[in-house]
Amino acid sequence: MEALVVGGGIVGLNVALALREAGWGVTLVDPQNRRGLAVAMVNPVRGRRGSVVPEAGEALPLAAAVYGRFLPLHRGVRRPVEPELRAKWRRKLEQSQVAHAWREGDVWLPEAFWVEARTLRARMAAGLPRVLGRAVAWGATQVQLAGGRVLRADRVVWAAGAEGASMTGVGGRYSAGSQLLVAEHFPVASAHGVYAASHAVGGSYLPHSERYTPHVTRYGEVAWMLAKARDLLGFSPTPTGVWAGVRWRTEGRYLYQRGGGWVIGGFGSTAYLLAPLYARRLVERLSG
């Protein structure tokens, strides 16, 4: 069986590799080799109130197993928690399957990790057949590219992220943000307002939007990230570059059947955590 996977980001790559492991022939379709997110956190505890991703117990070890085949994982995330929120965090973490320990006012998450995301994606993509092209229409067994070329396969999977979401009919919302590259290096990740890991500081203070618009980093975002980083780290890191992107978030469902083809996505900031799990679920459905 042959599959076309539209989108060569972390989600499309997870799908392509899971399909290949299940014995499928796979071709990725993407118009570009993008630089993309530089450093990815794989952290199941989210937000100021410490919400735990519902499937973290299954998703986190799987993500570690999949990515650990390609590069070293940098384990452990330090998460300061405000005193008035600690009781809530304790309850949520105790009810979850997420390993954690309290160190004074901080939560230490020993299984959460960060990865060099550009290296990871390049290594995952190595050896996967790829057609450089932009899909302008798609269906159960074919994809039409800009310029008119038509590709065919037994199955089509749409994994084209925020940029391609409008061609799925799935809905959802979009949140733009930036990752600052900095001169300093943080071997141990920490997060509060922003996250700092490796040579990056990431976060987002812009409002959600109902439509996808390509994002360009604004001056105010950089100032906000540096102020949050100063609160977290005790000093203001030195920016050396920036990556701007858009998250696509749907409401807790990440697999959709559309016109006989499949859509996977909408993971928001948990794409690196959840993509390996949902790629496997998708392959089970395609193979079943």
Ligand SMILES: Cc1cc2nc3c(=O)[nH]c(=O)nc-3n(C[C@H](O)[C@H](O)[C@H](O)COP(=O)(O)OP(=O)(O)OC[C@H]3O[C@@H](n4cnc5c(N)ncnc54)[C@H](O)[C@@H]3O)c2cc1C
């Ligand atoms: C500031 C910021 C920080 C973030 N930090 C993290 C983090 O620490 N951890 C984490 O897990 N997530 C993080 N995210 C979210 C993460 O970047 C995305 O959720 C993730 O990249 C989504 O992966 P994807 O493969 O679905 O989409 P993408 O990475 O957007 O890849 C989609 C691919 O599809 C291609 N494509 C689009 N349209 C078409 C088309 N018509 N035809 C063919 N190909 C097409 C694009 O070229 C692209 O390569 C962050 C996002 C932002 C903005």
